[in-house]
Amino acid sequence: MPKVVDHDQYRKELLNQCFDLFAEHGYASLTTRQIARALNVSTGTLYYYFPSKEDLFMQLIEEITTQDLLRASAEIAGLHSLRERILALGDFLEANEDYFIKQTLLMMDFYQQAGLGPSRVNEAVQRASLRSRDEIMTALQIDSPLLATHVLCLVDGLISERMVNPELVSYRQQAELxxxxxxxxxxxxxxGQP
Known part of the structure; x- marks a missing residue:
C-alpha cells in the first residue's frame, strides 16, 4: 500500500526548514540544488512543491507571516486593556528577538539582491505587510489602519535598532511608551479613533 502524503503539510515542513537555511546563507547565495540538498530531498521534489526559488521564497514569506500572526495573537488574546495588549506585544517581540532579527536580515538581503521594483515576491511581501497591519488592528482593538501601520513601523524599527544598539533599546520601555x-x-x- 502506497504511503499517503499530506502534501500541504509536507510543503509547510519544507518551508519551515527553509527559513533557517535562507537566514544563514541569504537569498542570493543559495541555488535550488543547494536548498534541495540541505533539505535532503531531490531537486524534482523541491520543484514539485515550488516551481522556482522565487516561488519558494514567496511562499516562505506568506507562511512565516501566518505563523507569526497566529503566535502573536495567541499571546495577546484575552487581554482587556490597550496597555496590556501592547505590553504583551513587546514581550512577544523580546521573547522571539533572535527569530525576528533573522527575519529582518533575510528581508534586507532579499531586497539588496532583488531591488524594490515590481516582482511576485515583492507582492507577497506587500500582502504579508497588509495582513500584519490588519492583525495589529484586530489584536490591539484599534480601528485605524494609520495607527496600525504606525505600530508596524515601530516594530520594524525597534527590531532594527536592537540589532545596532541592544543595550540602549528596551522592548518593555518602548512598549510602555x-x-x-x-x-x-x-x-x-x-x-476614540483618528
Missing part, C-alpha cells in the same frame, strides 16, 4: 502615546492619542480623538 507606545501604550502611553496611543492611549493619550485615542483619548483626544473624537470617538
Amino acid at each position: 507606545l501604550a502611553d502615546l496611543l492611549t493619550a492619542y485615542l483619548e483626544k480623538s473624537p470617538g
Whole structure:
C-alpha cells in the first residue's frame, strides 16, 4: 500500500526548514540544488512543491507571516486593556528577538539582491505587510489602519535598532511608551479613533 502524503503539510515542513537555511546563507547565495540538498530531498521534489526559488521564497514569506500572526495573537488574546495588549506585544517581540532579527536580515538581503521594483515576491511581501497591519488592528482593538501601520513601523524599527544598539533599546520601555502615546492619542480623538 502506497504511503499517503499530506502534501500541504509536507510543503509547510519544507518551508519551515527553509527559513533557517535562507537566514544563514541569504537569498542570493543559495541555488535550488543547494536548498534541495540541505533539505535532503531531490531537486524534482523541491520543484514539485515550488516551481522556482522565487516561488519558494514567496511562499516562505506568506507562511512565516501566518505563523507569526497566529503566535502573536495567541499571546495577546484575552487581554482587556490597550496597555496590556501592547505590553504583551513587546514581550512577544523580546521573547522571539533572535527569530525576528533573522527575519529582518533575510528581508534586507532579499531586497539588496532583488531591488524594490515590481516582482511576485515583492507582492507577497506587500500582502504579508497588509495582513500584519490588519492583525495589529484586530489584536490591539484599534480601528485605524494609520495607527496600525504606525505600530508596524515601530516594530520594524525597534527590531532594527536592537540589532545596532541592544543595550540602549528596551522592548518593555518602548512598549510602555507606545501604550502611553496611543492611549493619550485615542483619548483626544473624537470617538476614540483618528
